[in-house]
Amino acid sequence: MDTARYPDCKVDQRALETSRPSSPYIDVPADQPLQLECAQQLAPFRIAYQTYGELNAARTNAILVCHALTGDQYVASEHPVTRKPGWWATMVGPGKPIDTERFFVICPNILGGCMGSTGPASLNPRTGRAWGLEFPLITIGDMVDAQVRLLDHLGIEQLFCLTGGSMGGMQVLQWASRYPERVFSAVPIATAARHSSQNIAFHEVGRQAVMADPDWCQGRYHEFGKTPRNGLAVARMAAHITYLSEEALHRKFGRSLQDLAAKSFSFNADFQVESYLRHQGSTFVDRFDANSYLYITRAMDYFDLAAEHGDVLANAFVGTKTRFCVVSFTSDWLYPTRESREIVQALNAVAANVSFVEIESDKGHDTFLLDEPELFATIRGFLNAAATRNGLRPAAGRR
Amino acid sequence: MLAPALTGATRVDHLLIAEMVARGSRVLDVGCGDGALLQLLADTKNVDGRGIEIARERVNACVARGLSVIQGDADRDLADYPDDAFDHAILSLTIQATRQPKTVLRQLLRIGRRAIVSFPNYGHWQVRARLLFTGRMPVTENLPDAWYVSPNAHLCTIKDFADLCRAIDARVERAVAFNIRGQRLGTWLPLTVHNLMGEKAVFMLTRKRRG
Numbered sequence: 001m002d003t004a005r006y007p008d009c010k011v012d013q014r015a016l017e018t019s020r021p022s023s024p025y026i027d028v029p030a031d032q033p034l035q036l037e038c039a040q041q042l043a044p045f046r047i048a049y050q051t052y053g054e055l056n057a058a059r060t061n062a063i064l065v066c067h068a069l070t071g072d073q074y075v076a077s078e079h080p081v082t083r084k085p086g087w088w089a090t091m092v093g094p095g096k097p098i099d100t101e102r103f104f105v106i107c108p109n110i111l112g113g114c115m116g117s118t119g120p121a122s123l124n125p126r127t128g129r130a131w132g133l134e135f136p137l138i139t140i141g142d143m144v145d146a147q148v149r150l151l152d153h154l155g156i157e158q159l160f161c162l163t164g165g166s167m168g169g170m171q172v173l174q175w176a177s178r179y180p181e182r183v184f185s186a187v188p189i190a191t192a193a194r195h196s197s198q199n200i201a202f203h204e205v206g207r208q209a210v211m212a213d214p215d216w217c218q219g220r221y222h223e224f225g226k227t228p229r230n231g232l233a234v235a236r237m238a239a240h241i242t243y244l245s246e247e248a249l250h251r252k253f254g255r256s257l258q259d260l261a262a263k264s265f266s267f268n269a270d271f272q273v274e275s276y277l278r279h280q281g282s283t284f285v286d287r288f289d290a291n292s293y294l295y296i297t298r299a300m301d302y303f304d305l306a307a308e309h310g311d312v313l314a315n316a317f318v319g320t321k322t323r324f325c326v327v328s329f330t331s332d333w334l335y336p337t338r339e340s341r342e343i344v345q346a347l348n349a350v351a352a353n354v355s356f357v358e359i360e361s362d363k364g365h366d367t368f369l370l371d372e373p374e375l376f377a378t379i380r381g382f383l384n385a386a387a388t389r390n391g392l393r394p395a396a397g398r399r
Numbered sequence: 400m401l402a403p404a405l406t407g408a409t410r411v412d413h414l415l416i417a418e419m420v421a422r423g424s425r426v427l428d429v430g431c432g433d434g435a436l437l438q439l440l441a442d443t444k445n446v447d448g449r450g451i452e453i454a455r456e457r458v459n460a461c462v463a464r465g466l467s468v469i470q471g472d473a474d475r476d477l478a479d480y481p482d483d484a485f486d487h488a489i490l491s492l493t494i495q496a497t498r499q500p501k502t503v504l505r506q507l508l509r510i511g512r513r514a515i516v517s518f519p520n521y522g523h524w525q526v527r528a529r530l531l532f533t534g535r536m537p538v539t540e541n542l543p544d545a546w547y548v549s550p551n552a553h554l555c556t557i558k559d560f561a562d563l564c565r566a567i568d569a570r571v572e573r574a575v576a577f578n579i580r581g582q583r584l585g586t587w588l589p590l591t592v593h594n595l596m597g598e599k600a601v602f603m604l605t606r607k608r609r610g
Contacts, residue, residue, distance in 0.1 A: 325462065326469075344469055344471075348469075348476070348479040349479050349480070349481060351425075351481055351484035351485075353447070353467050354449075354467065355461075355462045355466075355467045355468055356458070356469035356471070357455075357458055357459050357462050357470065358455055358458075358470050359459065360455065374459055377459070377463040378462050380463065381462055381463035381464055382462055382465065384465050385466070385467075388465070
């Protein structure tokens with residue numbers, strides 16, 4: 001690591017999390033390879049995960065939370081690198097909508113991630129170096145199959161609920177389609193059954209930013225002790241804009257200047273919005289691996305659930321007994337309501353049990369991570385009803 | 400669908416619909432509003448119930464109370480469901496607010512083995528009297544909105560509805576009209592009396608043949 005150049009950066013610690021995660025993990029041995037969609041096999045591999053609450057004796061109260069592109073297993077506990085609270089601590093925890101006093105919550109770091117699960121930053125056992133671009137192209141389906149190994153390890157036959165937003169929602173859909181008997185209920189939030197052309201386009205901008213950084217070194221930056229900070233930061237800045245809405249940006253920043261009385265007539269970050277984005281970019285680099293970013297965005301681009309089923313999305317859910325609750329947000333232009341409605345239509349076409357809620361918010365795609373009372377009420381109500389159907393004991397007095 | 404606001408407790412038409420629905424059956428309530436009927440059917444008949452509601456805040460309220468409801472539009476979204484997906488497809492005080500009542504009714508009979516439809520009767524004597532004596536669009540307890548804000552685009556009388564059922568080859572299994580006090584009118588009374596005295600009506604329909 002080039003710690004001399006960035007004396008106070010946390011790259012070391014992030015790299016440490018890749019090889020020795022703070023969370024529990026399972027190591028799947030070499031004789032149980034994961035068959036990937038790209039036709040390669042992956043073994044051995046590791047899945048790092050975090051759990052909250054207790055599994056009941058019947059093993060029927062497990063909720064799997066699937067994280068989004070840059071998320072990780074620290075859904076409701078402090079992030080070991082940033083020391084920030086869990087990314088969904090508003091939703092998951094004691095007395096929260098996903099109540100850890102009632103449910104056993106599991107959140108795995110996805111395959112391809114960089115917080116302990118095997119990904120391009122992990123060591124390739126065959127070469128003794130980081131995988132880099134030799135890591136196979138993984139898909140959302142591969143991530144799900146890897147999570148299945150974790151559930152088998154934990155001895156959980158059926159998930160009471162499966163939830164996630166954005167790319168987490170893609171995993172939810174893939175799970176429910178591929179392993180319907182293992183999913184009692186599913187809550188895909190702010191997601192789509194396929195990645196739109198516009199979304200692929202934004203991802204490509206991000207990837208090109210990373211690859212254009214000379215420190216990327218054709219993906220072999222680990223070997224040279226470098227890291228493409230600038231490229232990854234730009235990728236994050238561009239992506240971050242897509243997670244917000246014009247209205248939210250305007251409300252938060254308007255055209256306000258950052259600590260300045262007047263324009264500086266330079267390319268410094270005069271505007272607050274610039275300063276904010278630069279901060280988002282630079283802090284992201286401290287906690288994320290650039291190659292992971294490339295691989296995971298690619299997996300999202302490849303996701304098209306209908307294409308796996310003769311271009312008819314409904315075929316992905318034929319005969320499903322899973323109870324679904326699809327959630328979208330009015331100002332989410334990255335995964336607009338229209339795309340959630342397509343999922344609902346497909347589920348209706350197979351007469352599945354589905355609820356669909358569009359929540360009014362002007363905060364864009366990121367609304368699913370924010371303090372949004374209507375979202376909380378929806379999840380709480382849906383889980384309570386599903387728990388009653390599943391014979392789980394009622395929620396403790398708290399509401 | 401925006402069903403007209405109705406007063407208090409459990410609606411008499413809901414109680415009748417609950418009578419008509421078989422225990423444990425699969426039910427779709429189109430225009431389910433705040434979910435009162437679905438809740439009643441879940442509580443008293445243990446149905447596997449689903450709802451469609453056009454108003455977002457009502458959908459969210461339904462889901463928050465644990466009902467399976469989607470935000471959708473009867474005119475557009477019924478086409479998504481397969482044939483015979485439900486034992487009962489219910490349209491409760493909603494048909495008059497659809498853009499295409501005939502198409503909606505056909506869809507209802509396609510996706511439900513039985514369709515249950517309730518609607519305000521525009522042939523009721525109060526409605527007739529208001530129009531006749533005031534010369535203005537009737538505003539009653541059952542039809543509380545002024546013409547320019549009313550969601551009701553296709554109001555009909557009991558006789559009109561019976562004609563529509565004939566036109567689309569639906570068999571009327573049961574038809575009940577309620578008077579202004581919420582009492583059921585005797586089935587022995589002629590249709591003309593139902594049409595005059597009934598404030599709202601509930602029809603249970605089946606298909607005469609497939610297709």
